Every structure is written in structure tokens, then in C-alpha cells.
Amino acid sequence: MVHDENNALEASTSLATKTIGAEFIWEAALAFGHPVAIWRLPETDNVRLIVSEEMLPAEVIPDLEKLPSGFLMAPFSGNVLFLEGSLSVSFSIRHPFVAAAVGETGHFSEPLFEKAAALQSAAAESIPENKLLPRMPEGLAERYKRIVQLGADAVRQGELFKVVLSRTKSFDMVPGFSLVRAFLKLEAVYPTAFVSMVSLPHLGEVWLGASPELLVGVKKRRFFRTVALAGTQSAKDAAGQLKPKSKVLWSEKEIEEQAIVSRYIIECFKKIRLREYRETGPKSSKAGNLYHLKSDFEVDLEAVNFPELGSVMLRLLHPTSAVCGMPKEQALHLIATLEGYDRAFYSGYWGPVNVDENTDLFVNLRTLKVNGDVMTLFAGAGITADSIPEDEWLETELKCDTLLGVIDPSVSFLN
Numbered sequence: 244m245v246h247d248e249n250n251a252l253e254a255s256t257s258l259a260t261k262t263i264g265a266e267f268i269w270e271a272a273l274a275f276g277h278p279v280a281i282w283r284l285p286e287t288d289n290v291r292l293i294v295s296e297e298m299l300p301a302e303v304i305p306d307l308e309k310l311p312s313g314f315l316m317a318p319f320s321g322n323v324l325f326l327e328g329s330l331s332v333s334f335s336i337r338h339p340f341v342a343a344a345v346g347e348t349g350h351f352s353e354p355l356f357e358k359a360a361a362l363q364s365a366a367a368e369s370i371p372e373n374k375l376l377p378r379m380p381e382g383l384a385e386r387y388k389r390i391v392q393l394g395a396d397a398v399r400q401g402e403l404f405k406v407v408l409s410r411t412k413s414f415d416m417v418p419g420f421s422l423v424r425a426f427l428k429l430e431a432v433y434p435t436a437f438v439s440m441v442s443l444p445h446l447g448e449v450w451l452g453a454s455p456e457l458l459v460g461v462k463k464r465r466f467f468r469t470v471a472l473a474g475t476q477s478a479k480d481a482a483g484q485l486k487p488k489s490k491v492l493w494s495e496k497e498i499e500e501q502a503i504v505s506r507y508i509i510e511c512f513k514k515i516r517l518r519e520y521r522e523t524g525p526k527s528s529k530a531g532n533l534y535h536l537k538s539d540f541e542v543d544l545e546a547v548n549f550p551e552l553g554s555v556m557l558r559l560l561h562p563t564s565a566v567c568g569m570p571k572e573q574a575l576h577l578i579a580t581l582e583g584y585d586r587a588f589y590s591g592y593w594g595p596v597n598v599d600e601n602t603d604l605f606v607n608l609r610t611l612k613v614n615g616d617v618m619t620l621f622a623g624a625g626i627t628a629d630s631i632p633e634d635e636w637l638e639t640e641l642k643c644d645t646l647l648g649v650i651d652p653s654v655s656f657l658n
């Protein structure tokens with residue numbers, strides 16, 4: 244257990260140091276109405292939790308090179324929010340506890356740790372299982388299949404090449420449901436995903452997700468990375484066995500769908516006359532219970548003398564054709580006409596900025612929103628001329644299952 248900057252808390256001798264479970268720091272931040280973010284980057288076992296002293300997240304222009312250390316959260320369309328980490332702790336996922344000083348008056352973290360310690364002492368010994376009850380409004384599947392048909396017709400008529408159409412799926416959370424436990428479960432099952440959870444008290448919402456799609460990564464202010472991710476199939480065969488990567492086959496439709504996303508990224512590079520990028524793939528990439536096709540793009544910022552490439556590409560890329568379509572304007576118009584709901588943060592982007600000199604922004608996919616006792620999942624599918632409505636519906640069910648199968652397997656569509 245580590246207090247971020249310099250282990251000041253552990254070094255202190257005048258204060259009582261308590262070991263507090265990370266979930267109680269999250270709960271304390273919620274009880275006081277502070278925005279809080281918790282995340283684990285792919286292939287690491289280090290979790291970060293930041294609490295913002297400001298009750299309202301700042302609305303910012305995402306100039307990555309200028310922002311302080313914190314967490315960025317952008318909707319599909321609209322203002323970008325930023326949570327500055329007034330309190331920042333990190334801990335190993337194998338030991339989700341923080342050494343917290345209790346008795347340090349006047350500091351922002353003090354009442355928070357006091358509250359967390361009190362919540363920890365009052366916590367019940369036995370914790371109920373996380374349970375969900377489905378809410379299935381009549382005609383949900385039919386409505387989605389109808390808009391997929393309209394989207395595919397628009398592509399066939401030459402209005403655009405691809406559009407990503409999405410839908411929601413809602414559940415009631417049974418009392419005793421713990422979001423931190425859901426986060427920890429997702430973290431354990433999806434080591435290659437960006438697993439993240441953010442509470443936005445001014446909206447009364449918590450967002451939780453396990454994203455496989457990096458939008459903009461800048462490592463040590465030197466290496467830029469993005470990926471083109473599209474095409475979806477179950478990671479298991481008909482007998483329920485995991486398909487080995489070498490046996491995964493892709494249809495022409497899926498290859499084209501992913502190539503459109505790669506082309507879109509290359510067009511963004513072309514707009515800024517950047518030729519020195521390294522492209523690898525596409526390769527099959529496993530994300531939860533799914534396989535996708537993925538290409539990686541990398542740029543050495545020093546070699547191209549372009550230190551602000553991260554911000555420039557972020558502006559050009561979002562929303563990519565993995566969540567929107569191509570051409571972008573036509574796809575945005577069709578989404579607004581057909582979907583009939585506000586995507587909010589789904590298919591936006593989120594992630595840490597300038598934390599340990601790295602920025603890791605992921606597309607907000609495989610995501611859910613919690614509002615009161617209602618949990619809403621979001622999933623979309625790339626629609627091309629060859630799309631079959633029933634198949635696209637099943638694909639969105641599979642995508643919802645990436646989270647559901649872990650959080651409450653009894654409501655999984657695969658059961």
C-alpha cells in the first residue's frame with residue numbers, strides 16, 4: 244500500500260496510520276459528494292484512486308500537454324470534464340488497501356479518511372452477492388433491428404460507408420449491490436482491458452467499464468499510440484470452448500469494417516501531413532468474451548518533432564469510425580436521427596492524463612451507467628451494407644454480456 248507522492252503518510256510518526264480498504268475511501272468520497280475515479284491500466288496490477296476536492300468537475304479543452312495530473316472524461320458529443328486528483332492513492336490490486344493518516348486536521352483528505360475508517364468499522368461481515376433484475380421494455384429488440392435495417396439501407400444507397408448504431412439494456416440493482424466489488428471483479432477477469440469507474444455526483448451517476456480500445460496514449464511524453472478496433476465474434480466455439488487465436492476466422496464484412504477504422508486513422512495522420520508512423524496488424528485481439536480485429540499505430544514524437552500530437556490527434560480522431568462511422572458527419576446525423584437516446588459518456592473517451600508522465604485515454608466502450616438503483620448498459624455494432632439485423636442484435640447482446648457475465652452471471656444472455 245502506497246501513498247502516492249512520497250509515502251508521507253506512512254513516514255509520519257505523529258499521526259495514527261490506519262489501513263483502510265479502498266472501497267471505503269470510494270464510499271466516503273460518495274458520501275461527501277466528491278467526484279472520484281478509480282482505474283487499472285491494461286496488463287498492470289496497480290490501481291489508482293483519485294478524489295477531487297471540487298464538487299463540480301472542471302469543463303476543459305483537452306490540451307493534454309497543458310493539463311495537470313488528473314482524469315479526463317468526454318461524452319460522445321459535448322463538453323469534456325476533468326477531475327483533478329486532490330487526493331491520489333495507489334495500491335496493488337492483490338492488496339486493495341491504503342495506509343491513511345487519521346488525526347491530521349484541516350487537510351482535505353482528513354475528513355475523508357475519518358469517514359472511510361468509520362464506514363470500514365461499521366461494515367457488515369458477510370457481504371451479499373451482487374444481483375441484478377432485468378428490465379426488458381417491450382419491443383426493444385425489434386426497435387434495434389429496425390434501425391439497423393435503416394442504417395444498412397443508407398449504406399447500400401451510398402449515403403455513407405459505415406454507421407455504428409447502439410442501444411441500451413437496463414437492470415434494477417438488488418439492495419446490497421457493491422460497485423467497488425463489481426469493479427474488482429471486472430479487473431480480475433479482464434487483465435487486458437482498461438477497467439475504470441467514475442462517480443459524477445453533480446449528475447447523480449457512476450460509470451463503470453472495461454474498455455479494449457485505446458484512443459490516445461502518450462508514454463513518457465515521447466511515444467504516441469492509437470488502435471483501430473472493429474469486427475466482433477464470440478471468443479468461444481459452439482461447444483463453449485475458447486477458440487485459439489490462430490483458429491479465428493474473419494468474414495469479408497468484418498475485415499472491411501475494421502479497415503474503415505484503420506483508414507480513418509491514416510486519413511487523420513494525412514490531414515496533419517504525418518507520414519512517419521508504424522502500423523502493425525490487423526490481428527485478432529481478445530477482449531473479455533469477444534474477439535476483435537485490431538491494428539496498432541505508433542509515432543515517436545521526438546523523431547517527428549511533434550510534442551502536441553496527442554492533443555491534435557485526439558481532436559481529429561474522436562469520435563472514431565469504431566463508434567461513429569464514415570464519413571463522420573453523415574454518420575453523426577444518422578445516429579442522431581435513428582438511435583433516439585442520448586449516448587452521454589458511452590462511446591466518449593476517458594482515462595488518466597499526465598499521471599506518472601503518461602496519458603492513457605480509452606474509448607468508453609463495454610460500459611454501464613448507474614443512476615440510483617438502475618444500471619444501464621450500452622452496446623453498439625458497426626453497420627455496413629452486409630449487416631443482418633438479427634446478427635447485429637446478437638452482437639450487442641454479446642457485448643453487454645462482457646460486463647454482465649462477470650457482474651451477475653445469472654442474467655447473462657449466454658446462460
Ligand SMILES: C=C(O[C@H]1C=CC=C(C(=O)O)[C@@H]1O)C(=O)O
Pocket residue numbers: 407409456472473474475535564565566608609621622623624625642
Ligand atoms: C461500438 C462498440 O464496439 C466497437 C468496437 C469494437 C467492435 C465493434 C464492432 O464490431 O462493431 C464496434 O465498432 C461497442 O462495444 O459498443
